[in-house]
Amino acid sequence: MDAVQAAPAPMVSGIIIFLNGETYIEEAIQSVLAQTLTDWELILVDDGSTDGATAIARKYAEDYPGKIIYTEHPGHQNCGMSASRNAGLRLARGKYISFLDADDIWLPERLSHHVEILEAHPDVVMSMGPTLLWSSWSNPKEAARRPWMAADIPTELGLPVMTPFEPPIVAIGFLEKHGGNVPGICSLMVRREELLALGGFEDSFRTLYEDQVFFFKIGLNCRIIATDRILDYYRQHPGSACHQAGGMSGDAKMRPVFLEWLQDYLIDNGFKSRRLWKAFRGEMLRFDRPGLWRMQNIPSDIVDQFNVRTRRAVIFLLTPRFYTWLRRKLRLSVVDVTNVR
Structure with missing residues (x-):
């Protein structure tokens, strides 16, 4: 460890956290070794x-001393995703931090592209990009049998590219348009000192929403820039952290915990933006009172056909399919109703 600390600090510290990832972790590590930018360390x-992931990780650390570092919690404990990212962050020496999960991969230009962006914009703290939801990696026979399950899907950020955004614009935008869903953590690069100054990750978020807490800390306080290049692949499989945490049911349990944290964070840090608070209240309403939220978001050309009392009945009792049927009956103009849930 002394030799590692004595070596010059790298440009980028990559951090891979893992729990029983023997099936995929070697592919993730190899994707880091294949980077066109070579001035990095991997923690x-x-x-x-x-499982065998520990032995695989230790072997890479032995084969690449000073370049790849293995660490674990005291007593080989399981402490959760946030605590693990913080453990990597404490060891990191790079100017920039990028995270890669053990079942995902980076494309070769992932680090060089984001370093180039941040070096060209010294007042920007974080760069981010879209991600490929990667299903085509799976067994070819299974893909042939169920081709709809093997389609790769690119995500979209919905932001102008190469345009620095002042805080908290990006955070507000993701609350308004994405329900607080944020870019994949493997698509981000952030300045280490600024992330440390913001306190890193919140250890209480062991699984789901640890990335959203991280994103909103940055998005509320720092300038952000986006690229449109997809340079990371997010593997879709039933053993992923999201699936293991319970999928949609786990999300439903953790969503109120995240929203309570976000509310406290906004209050404790004195955020006053009316648009920010409006976006937050809208998201609280969408989660806590979905009927009222649907009432606010029903297409106006349908709403105009009903008095207030009838509107409430429609919102609380009827399904999105009914709106489509009603539109046809009333011969109303075509308006997208897919967002009425």
């Missing part, structure tokens, strides 16, 4: 693995 944080 492998073991979150209490009980």
Whole structure:
């Protein structure tokens, strides 16, 4: 460790956290080794693995001393995703931080592209890009049998590219348009000192929403820039952290915890933006009172056909399919109703 600390600090510290990821972790590490930018270190944080992932990670650290670093929690404990990212962050020495999950991969120009962006914009703290939801990696026979399950889907940020945004514009935009869903953490690069100044990750978020807490800390306080290049692949499989945490049911349990954290963070840090608070209240309403939220978002050309009392009945009792049927019956103009949920 002394030799590692004595070496010159790298441009980028990559951090991979893992828990029982023996099936995919080697591919993730190899994608880092294949980077066109070579001025990096890779920190492998073991979150209490009980499979062969620990041995794989240790072997890479032995083969690449000073370049790849293995670490674990005291007693080989499982401490959760946030605590593991923080453990990697404490060891990191790079000017920039990028995260890669053990079942995902970076394309070769992932680091060089984002370093180029941040070097050209010294007042920007974080760069981000779209991600490919990667299903085509799976068994070819399974893909042939169920081709709809093997389609790769690119995500979209919905932001102008190469345009620095002042805080909290990006955070507001994601609350308004994406329900608080944020870019994949493997698509981001952030300045290490600024992330440390903001306190890193929140250890209480062990699985779901740890990335959203991180994103909103940055988005509320720092300038952000976006690229339209897809340079990371987010593997879709039933053993992923999201699936293991319960999928949609886990999300429903953690959503109010995240929103409560966000509300406290906004209050404690004195955020006054009316648009920010309006966006936050809208998201609270969407989660806590979906009927009222749907009432606010029903297409106006349908709403105009009903008095207030009838509108409420429609909103609370009827399904999105009914709106489509009603539109046809009333011969109303075609308006997208897919967002009425």
